[in-house]
Amino acid sequence: MDKLxxxxxxxxxxxxxxxxxxxxxxxxxxxxALILATLLSSYFQFGEITLEGIMESQxxxxxxxxxxxxxxxxxxxxxxxxxxxAYEAGTMIIDQTADLRDVTVALEYKAAHDATHxxxxxxxxxxxxxxxxxxxxxxxxLQKNLLGLLILDxxxxxxxxxxxxxxxxxxxxxxVVSRLTGVVKKSDTLARLDGGEFAILIQGVVERDNAINIVxxxxxxxxxxxxxxxxxxxxxxxxxxAIFPEHGKNGDTIIQRANLxxxxxxxxxKKYTIYSSQLDKNNPHRLTMMGELRQGIENNELILYYQPKxxxxxxxxxxxxxxxxxxxxxxxxxxxxxFIPMAERTGLIKLLSIWVLNNALGQAExxxxxxxxxxxxxxxxxxxxxxxxxPDMIIGMLSRYDIPANxxxxxxxxxxMIKDPTLAMEILNRLTSRGIKISIDDFGTGYSSFAxxxxxxxxxxxxxxxxxxxxxxxDNDAVIVKSIIDLGHNLSLNVVAEGVQDKETVVKLKELGxxxxxxxxxxxxxxxxxxxxxxxxxxxxNTAKKY
Numbered sequence: 001m002d003k004l005x006x007x008x009x010x011x012x013x014x015x016x017x018x019x020x021x022x023x024x025x026x027x028x029x030x031x032x033a034l035i036l037a038t039l040l041s042s043y044f045q046f047g048e049i050t051l052e053g054i055m056e057s058q059x060x061x062x063x064x065x066x067x068x069x070x071x072x073x074x075x076x077x078x079x080x081x082x083x084x085x086a087y088e089a090g091t092m093i094i095d096q097t098a099d100l101r102d103v104t105v106a107l108e109y110k111a112a113h114d115a116t117h118x119x120x121x122x123x124x125x126x127x128x129x130x131x132x133x134x135x136x137x138x139x140x141x142l143q144k145n146l147l148g149l150l151i152l153d154x155x156x157x158x159x160x161x162x163x164x165x166x167x168x169x170x171x172x173x174x175x176v177v178s179r180l181t182g183v184v185k186k187s188d189t190l191a192r193l194d195g196g197e198f199a200i201l202i203q204g205v206v207e208r209d210n211a212i213n214i215v216x217x218x219x220x221x222x223x224x225x226x227x228x229x230x231x232x233x234x235x236x237x238x239x240x241x242a243i244f245p246e247h248g249k250n251g252d253t254i255i256q257r258a259n260l261x262x263x264x265x266x267x268x269x270k271k272y273t274i275y276s277s278q279l280d281k282n283n284p285h286r287l288t289m290m291g292e293l294r295q296g297i298e299n300n301e302l303i304l305y306y307q308p309k310x311x312x313x314x315x316x317x318x319x320x321x322x323x324x325x326x327x328x329x330x331x332x333x334x335x336x337x338x339f340i341p342m343a344e345r346t347g348l349i350k351l352l353s354i355w356v357l358n359n360a361l362g363q364a365e366x367x368x369x370x371x372x373x374x375x376x377x378x379x380x381x382x383x384x385x386x387x388x389x390x391p392d393m394i395i396g397m398l399s400r401y402d403i404p405a406n407x408x409x410x411x412x413x414x415x416x417m418i419k420d421p422t423l424a425m426e427i428l429n430r431l432t433s434r435g436i437k438i439s440i441d442d443f444g445t446g447y448s449s450f451a452x453x454x455x456x457x458x459x460x461x462x463x464x465x466x467x468x469x470x471x472x473x474x475d476n477d478a479v480i481v482k483s484i485i486d487l488g489h490n491l492s493l494n495v496v497a498e499g500v501q502d503k504e505t506v507v508k509l510k511e512l513g514x515x516x517x518x519x520x521x522x523x524x525x526x527x528x529x530x531x532x533x534x535x536x537x538x539x540x541x542n543t544a545k546k547y
Contacts, residue, residue, distance in 0.1 A: 465499025
């Protein structure tokens with residue numbers, strides 16, 4: 001700015017020291033006017049224009065004296081005007097340059113800020129987090145301190161975002177940030193990585209217990225429901241923990257291992273995991289399985305197990321639920337939670353669903369011919385359910401297998417329908433028009449269950465096991481279960497309680513009028529052969545009579 005001012009003053013000085021074109025123009029105009037005026041004065045005074053007349057006019061005519069000064073006045077005016085114009089132009093350039101510089105600085109700052117901060121929460125993003133982790137590591141090495149990195153992921157955030165909309169999802173993120181900000185210290189870094197995933201860099205961690213204490217504080221903040229658009233959302237979070245220098249010597253390694261711990265936390269009831277070297281061994285195992293799953297489906301390495309559903313009125317087996325397992329040739333028996341999420345991520349869920357439908361209906365046909373006339377429930381993932389080819393595939397399978405359509409129950413989650421209500425309703429109507437029954441699985445964990453239930457062509461609801469598990473000792477769960485049973489009966493729906501583990505729960509559910517029960521208390525999932533043997537043994541007696 002000082003340099004520009006000096007340049008301006010210098011230019012004005014030069015302008016004043018030189019004759020400008022405006023000064024010349026002014027002098028010429030004044031000189032021409034003076035000559036014309038003198039000639040005219042001489043003519044009017046003496047009747048002719050002569051040199052003597054011109055000289056005499058200059059001596060005697062006062063008006064000409066004023067005109068004699070005009071060339072100098074116009075020359076001065078032109079020079080002065082040029083100086084003023086130069087000064088004003090320079091000032092304007094300086095002002096505009098300063099404004100442009102301010103705008104440029106603001107844009108550069110905004111670009112730098114946007115590149116390192118999240119647009120929704122204004123928290124540091126992954127780029128800035130990595131930089132701060134690296135700086136914190138350098139400081140920790142000098143001060144011989146430990147660092148803790150927590151990576152937190154909100155359960156089912158994508159489903160919440162898809163169900164309630166992006167605006168509500170963003171509001172939830174901001175409420176989460178407000179709660180997390182109350183937990184972390186000013187010296188710590190809270191960052192948003194992606195979706196519902198956050199990171200917390202904790203400096204000065206003395207030992208693992210410090211990190212775990214912070215995790216417990218974070219979990220405590222999630223015990224209070226979030227209020228979004230008038231809905232009370234029960235939101236939980238999974239947390240992965242990595243500690244420097246025990247789990248890595250640089251920022252990339254610490255972040256990668258905290259992510260591995262987060263992945264493992266999604267499979268534990270504690271909902272948090274500290275990194276261990278064992279997780280590195282499991283990670284390649286998962287990557288390998290992604291390539292082996294298609295081959296496993298094609299080679300019939302999958303097995304269906306069947307868990308009975310007990311009718312509380314007749315105390316007999318009303319039906320079964322088909323549950324898929326993977327008998328891996330190298331890794332052995334694998335539960336569905338180990339490969340179904342992987343099938344959904346890799347696009348194999350449709351192929352897997354077709355396998356399950358074919359084998360479940362094929363087994364149901366065998367039992368029907370053996371006079372075991374009971375319903376069979378088959379789970380459909382949200383992705384498979386919203387496939388427009390689904391109704392035709394199932395109708396084609398029913399033509400192939402000799403089993404009444406009303407014995408087939410398709411279990412779907414509420415989230416499946418809310419993602420695309422119009423398409424979901426079309427698919428449900430096509431299926432139910434053929435006599436197939438629809439059951440709402442995990443009922444009570446959705447976000448608008450009661451609003452959608454009355455509109456859907458469903459015949460059954462299954463109360464989620466999270467409410468059943470503690471209903472004997474938790475009055476709130478008991479109230480929720482009773483409400484769902486009453487609601488289902490008011491809508492003429494069959495109500496099933498899943499996850500029943502003990503006799504006390506059976507007694508309580510019977511008092512509340514639940515129609516069917518399912519759980520390990522009656523029978524764990526059985527292979528088709530073991531289930532058939534059990535049915536033969538119990539054929540002449542009521543399966544649930546002793547309860």
